Amino acid sequence: MKFYKSTTLTFKNAHVLGGYTVAGPKENAGKYHGKFDLALQNDMFGQKTFERAERKMFEHAMDGALAKCNLGHDELDLICGGDLLNQIISTSFSAKKYHCGFLGLYNACATFVESLIVGASMLNNGLNNVLCVAGSHFSTAERQYRYPLELGVLRSPVTQWTATGVGATVLASQVHKPVPKVVSATIGRVLDYGILDLNNMGAAMAPSACDTLLQHFSNTNTNPTHYDAIYTGDLGKLGKDILLDLLLQDGFDASKVLHDCGASLFFEEQQTYQGASGAACTALVFNCHLLHKLAVGKYKRILLAGTGALMSPTSSFQGDSIPAITHVVEVQA
Amino acid sequence: MKFYKSTTLTFKNAHVLGGYTVAGPKENAGKYHGKFDLALQNDMFGQKTFERAERKMFEHAMDGALAKCNLGHDELDLICGGDLLNQIISTSFSAKKYHCGFLGLYNACATFVESLIVGASMLNNGLNNVLCVAGSHFSTAERQYRYPLELGVLRSPVTQWTATGVGATVLASQVHKPVPKVVSATIGRVLDYGILDLNNMGAAMAPSACDTLLQHFSNTNTNPTHYDAIYTGDLGKLGKDILLDLLLQDGFDASKVLHDCGASLFFEEQQTYQGASGAACTALVFNCHLLHKLAVGKYKRILLAGTGALMSPTSSFQGDSIPAITHVVEVQA
Numbered sequence: 001m002k003f004y005k006s007t008t009l010t011f012k013n014a015h016v017l018g019g020y021t022v023a024g025p026k027e028n029a030g031k032y033h034g035k036f037d038l039a040l041q042n043d044m045f046g047q048k049t050f051e052r053a054e055r056k057m058f059e060h061a062m063d064g065a066l067a068k069c070n071l072g073h074d075e076l077d078l079i080c081g082g083d084l085l086n087q088i089i090s091t092s093f094s095a096k097k098y099h100c101g102f103l104g105l106y107n108a109c110a111t112f113v114e115s116l117i118v119g120a121s122m123l124n125n126g127l128n129n130v131l132c133v134a135g136s137h138f139s140t141a142e143r144q145y146r147y148p149l150e151l152g153v154l155r156s157p158v159t160q161w162t163a164t165g166v167g168a169t170v171l172a173s174q175v176h177k178p179v180p181k182v183v184s185a186t187i188g189r190v191l192d193y194g195i196l197d198l199n200n201m202g203a204a205m206a207p208s209a210c211d212t213l214l215q216h217f218s219n220t221n222t223n224p225t226h227y228d229a230i231y232t233g234d235l236g237k238l239g240k241d242i243l244l245d246l247l248l249q250d251g252f253d254a255s256k257v258l259h260d261c262g263a264s265l266f267f268e269e270q271q272t273y274q275g276a277s278g279a280a281c282t283a284l285v286f287n288c289h290l291l292h293k294l295a296v297g298k299y300k301r302i303l304l305a306g307t308g309a310l311m312s313p314t315s316s317f318q319g320d321s322i323p324a325i326t327h328v329v330e331v332q333a
Numbered sequence: 334m335k336f337y338k339s340t341t342l343t344f345k346n347a348h349v350l351g352g353y354t355v356a357g358p359k360e361n362a363g364k365y366h367g368k369f370d371l372a373l374q375n376d377m378f379g380q381k382t383f384e385r386a387e388r389k390m391f392e393h394a395m396d397g398a399l400a401k402c403n404l405g406h407d408e409l410d411l412i413c414g415g416d417l418l419n420q421i422i423s424t425s426f427s428a429k430k431y432h433c434g435f436l437g438l439y440n441a442c443a444t445f446v447e448s449l450i451v452g453a454s455m456l457n458n459g460l461n462n463v464l465c466v467a468g469s470h471f472s473t474a475e476r477q478y479r480y481p482l483e484l485g486v487l488r489s490p491v492t493q494w495t496a497t498g499v500g501a502t503v504l505a506s507q508v509h510k511p512v513p514k515v516v517s518a519t520i521g522r523v524l525d526y527g528i529l530d531l532n533n534m535g536a537a538m539a540p541s542a543c544d545t546l547l548q549h550f551s552n553t554n555t556n557p558t559h560y561d562a563i564y565t566g567d568l569g570k571l572g573k574d575i576l577l578d579l580l581l582q583d584g585f586d587a588s589k590v591l592h593d594c595g596a597s598l599f600f601e602e603q604q605t606y607q608g609a610s611g612a613a614c615t616a617l618v619f620n621c622h623l624l625h626k627l628a629v630g631k632y633k634r635i636l637l638a639g640t641g642a643l644m645s646p647t648s649s650f651q652g653d654s655i656p657a658i659t660h661v662v663e664v665q666a
Contacts, residue, residue, distance in 0.1 A: 006434050007410055009458050049651055077340055078520060086419040087645035088439050092523060096656050101339050101520030103447060104643070104658075106421050106437040114436060118451060125342050125454045187411060187434030190425060310437075312420035314477075318382055323429050325437075 006186055006212075008219035014120035014182040016294075016331065017071075017129070017170040019287030020064035022057045024138065024164025027276075027284065030266040035288040036165070037064055043139060043164050051085065054137035057166040058083070058094035062133055065168035071129060076100045080118045081133035081168075082111040084141050084279050091133065098131075109136075109234050110188070112167060112283040113306025113327040117185045120329075123173045135166030136278035145313060146198075156199040160236045161272035163265055167283025169291075180294040184330045186219060188212035190310060192323040198316055201277055202239020205307040208324035209235060210246040213305060216328045217252070224254040228299040231290065233307035233326075234262030234281040236274030261285035282306045294333040301332050339519055339545075341552035347453035347515040349627075349664065350404075350462070350505040352620030353397035355390045357471065357497025360609075360617065363599040368621040369498070370397055376472060376497050384418065387470035390499040391416070391427035395466055398501035404462060409433045413451045414466035415444040417474050417495075417612050424466065442469075442567050443521070445500060445616040446639025446660040450518040453662075456506045468499030469611035478646060479531075489532040493569045494605035496598055500616025502624075513627040518662045519552060521545035523643060525656040531649055534610055535572020538640040541657035542568060543579040546638060549661045550585070557587040561632040564623065566640035566659075567595030567614040569607030594618035615639045627666040634665050 021036045028039035038060060045053040066076065079098060082105040083090040095102040107114045112134035119130040139149060141162040147153045171182065191211055195204040209232050217223055224230060224247070235243055240260040247254045261282050263275035286304055293299040311322045354369045361372035371393060378386040399409065412431055415438040416423040428435040440447045445467035452463040472482060474495040480486045504515065524544055528537035542565050550556055557563060557580070568576055573593040580587050594615050596608035619637055626632040644655045 005407065005432070007460055009455075009460075051647055051651060074338065082439065085645065086647065087441065087643065089643070089645045089648045092643040092656060092658075093648065093653065095523040096525050099338075099522055102440075102523050102658060103451065103520060104439045106415065106439045107435075108420065118436065118454075121451075121454050121458045122342075125457050127340055127342075187436060189432055190428040190435050192429050310420065310422070310425040312418065312422045314384055314419065315422045315426065318384060320426065323425060325425075325435060 006215050008184050008186045008216060010184045011120040011124060011182055013173045014123050015172050015175045016180045016182060016291060017172040017175060018065060018069040019167060019169040019291050020061050020068050021167045021284050021288040022061045022165060023284055027163055027165050027265060030270060031264060032288055050137055050139040054090045054140050055093050058090050058133065058135060059097060061166040061168040062094060062131055065131060065170050069170045071170065073098055076129050076131055077127040078122055078130045080105055080130060081115040082106045083134060084136045085144060107325050108308030108310050109277060109279045109281065110306035110308030110325050110327050111279050113304055113329055116182055116329050117187060117327055119171045120182045123171055128173050130171045131168060132171060133168040134279045134283045136162055136280040138162045138164045141278060157273050158200045158238055160201060160234065160262060160274045160277035162278040163276040163280040163284065165280035165284040167287040169287055180291060180331050180333050182329050183332050184220065186212055186216040186328045188326040190323045190325050192321055194321045196321050201309045202236040202274055203242060204309050204322040205235055205324040206239045206242035206246060208326045209243050209305055209307050212326040212328050214250060224252050224257050227257055227301050227303055230254060230258050230303040231285060232260045232305045234277040235260045235307055236277060237263045238274050294331065297333060299333060304329050304331060339548050341517050341519045341549060343517045344453040344457060344515055346506045347456050348505050348508045349513045349515060349624060350503040350508060351398060351402040352500060352502040352624050353394050353401050354500045354617050354621040355394045355498060356617055360496055360498050360598060363603060364597060365621055383470055383472040387423045387473050388426050391423050391466065391468060392430060394499040394501040395427060395464055398464060398503050402503045404503065406431055409462050409464055410460040411455055411463045413438055413463060414448040415439045416467060417469045418477060440658050441641030441643050442610060442612045442614065443639035443641030443658050443660050444612050446637055446662055449515055449662050450520060450660055452504045453515045456504055461506050463504045464501060465504060466501040467612045467616045469495055469613040471495045471497045474611060490606050491533045491571055493534060493595060493607045493610035495611040496609040496613040496617065498613035498617040500620040502620055513624060513664050513666050516663050516665050517553065519545055519549040521659040523656045523658050525654055527654045529654050534642050535569040535607060536575060537642050537655040538568055538657040539572045539575035539579060541659045542576050542638055542640050545659040545661050547583060557585055557590050560590055560634050560636050562592060563587060563590050563636040564618060565593045565638045567610040568593045568640055569610060570596045571607050627664060630666060632666060637662050637664060
């Protein structure tokens with residue numbers, strides 16, 4: 001695979017002060033059971049609509065992250081993030097509670113990593129505390145992107161299950177104790193390999209993940225053995241296998257270190273086929289799992305590769321194939 | 334009006350290398366007639382769907398901006414921008430042509446100014462050339478946000494007309510001749526004054542414009558007399574009047590310098606009522622008009638205040654009021 005020339009940004013002071021996760025009931029019944037800060041009993045979260053529930057999850061995750069980091073609302077300089085709903089209403093509406101700046105982002109399921117990149121860049125620009133947030137909700141995404149839930153459409157074996165969850169991370173320029181740091185980032189390009197099957201997101205996104213990872217390896221003069229773990233976003237099991245094959249074709253054996261947030265979320269018996277998808281995947285796994293591994297020294301150096309499929313129902317109806325994007329950040333303990 | 338505490342970012346090297354505009358036929362029949370780099374004869378632009386036409390406008394604007402700045406595709410480090418379509422497909426799909434990083438943004442009609450802020454920040458982070466882009470299309474926006482065009486719904490006298498156009502700006506860290514510079518930016522917060530009338534966007538957004546402008550004045554120790562012009566995004570005529578009133582209540586008379594990109598786009602007889610709206614407003618007026626005024630020295634110091642209404646059809650159907658956001662950049666000759 002021929003990679004492209006993209007700069008890898010470096011950050012001196014992008015400390016990960018802390019993170020907070022809100023997850024749905026099915027997610028909490030999965031492999032990360034008990035690791036979420038808040039696990040919902042019911043994905044309606046006491047609201048009248050799924051969209052309101054998703055919004056409330058964002059509010060809780062953002063408030064929770066600030067509280068966990070002992071930060072008041074007035075100490076926050078910026079919120080950056082997004083979600084999968086049209087006009088990213090979950091993030092925009094939940095940001096109303098805060099009296100700080102807001103930058104709305106959208107790179108589909110790569111949005112969480114995009115928010116870490118924009119957030120870390122804003123610290124380089126002089127801000128002190130930035131909240132990065134992203135998430136998704138199975139029931140809002142399903143009816144917006146696919147079919148009404150009530151229709152009970154049979155799912156293809158290559159499909160994934162949109163994860164219900166929100167993850168929020170506080171990046172801070174100054175800290176009083178040692179915390180993990182976002183040290184560098186490679187911003188991905190939009191790549192389209194002509195995949196038309198909306199069920200098979202893993203196949204659409206795997207070449208993009210390979211592309212940005214190769215670029216990051218090249219720019220930082222590293223290879224998979226330099227990292228304790230490489231977590232992709234939501235390639236799913238099939239997409240992860242495709243990525244391993246693609247990397248191997250370029251001479252990189254990542255089989256020992258590669259994980260996929262989406263593929264790692266559910267147990268086989270939860271019948272999600274290829275695992276989870278959605279903006280929640282990276283946001284949940286980074287904040288509930290990876291930050292802990294970094295904090296206890298189990299991981300010293302990892303890559304988080306947010307993967308996103310950039311189509312819309314309209315573009316698919318009009319016959320377009322699925323473009324994908326992957327952003328990579330390197331986080332060190 | 335009580336303003337909030339938001340940092341104003343400063344940029345040392347955010348040079349505006351050049352800009353390019355593509356505008357629809359109705360827009361070119363308006364007050365900026367003949368000033369657009371490319372004016373369409375027909376808003377289908379030779380495509381089968383309005384969405385494909387909008388995408389082609391993005392491709393032309395981006396290619397045009399690079400060509401005007403004598404930059405090859407390989408000299409571009411990053412594209413950042415967005416549009417009004419669900420999942421910002423116009424921007425994402427048009428970015429496929431470029432082999433550089435892409436950051437998708439969404440702050441509704443404030444997206445163009447958001448892209449200038451993120452772009453200028455990325456220059457501070459070490460990138461050399463960044464393309465900032467945003468736009469909208471009357472026919473795609475109308476059917477996505479309001480009614481099918483074929484329905485011929487009567488319009489309320491407080492409505493505006495979504496502008497068809499795309500504007501692209503190249504920001505560069507190094508230049509060989511004197512060009513305008515983005516010197517500072519204030520990122521706005523999400524503000525909701527409880528406006529429920531989807532026709533009256535100006536009323537929903539004016540308090541937000543006032544809020545961020547007051548914050549910018551305070552942080553930079555300036556007032557309206559320090560600027561040759563202050564251009565808001567798409568408040569329309571009514572929204573602009575509301576903003577003037579709000580500013581006056583806080584002791585600032587901006588009547589001599591305040592313009593609104595949307596209100597300035599069409600002639601009265603073009604029957605757009607309050608003028609234009611849409612992400613195209615700031616993107617067009619900045620690139621076709623303001624850059625020229627700055628280049629010839631007519632303007633030395635201006636503010637561009639991108640205004641956005643962050644609702645979606647879903648949020649409105651569920652009874653939510655309209656939150657708004659305004660980002661401000663200061664550009665000097």
